[in-house]
Amino acid sequence: MKYWKRVMLLPITMSILLAATTAQAEQTRPAAIGGYSPVSYFTKNTAELGSAEFAVEHDGSVYHLTSQEQVRIFAEHPDKYRPRHRACTYSLAYGMVLPLDPTNFKIIGNTLLLFHRSEEKDALLEWNSSELSEEELLERADANLFLVTF
Secondary structure, three states: OOOHHHHHHHHHHHHHHHHHHHHHHHHOOOOOOHOOOHHHHHHHHOOOOOOEEEEEEEEEEEEOOOOOOHHHHHHHHHHOOOOOOOOOOOHHHHOOOOOOOOEEEEEEEEEEEEEOOOOOOOHHHHHOOOOOOOOHHHHHHOOOHOOOOO
């Protein structure tokens, strides 16, 4: 092959390799919210596992959705569907960071809240029985976002 043809093909080859590497990195990054589809919380009112086949990236997180239709829905308003916090909302309101149980959720307006659940604590039950209003709890959780460093 002549030199100029090799020089012309180099940028194309590099672009293909970069795209393949980026796609592979997307597939190896862990899915946000345990692989559950953020769209299903809103459209089906249920926690539903998504699929890597329908993975989308938004704001540094990879979300697994359940279908091409959900990919379209998510793409229209991605900020609407992602959870408000990356840790349990109730624990953040009290200055703690507890891991999420993606099946333990609540939607307030257009906001997805995820909560911790373990044998010792069900943060959604505590949220629902709190003496503080939901607005106060959300303000406190938002004020403590600095605790979440991942």
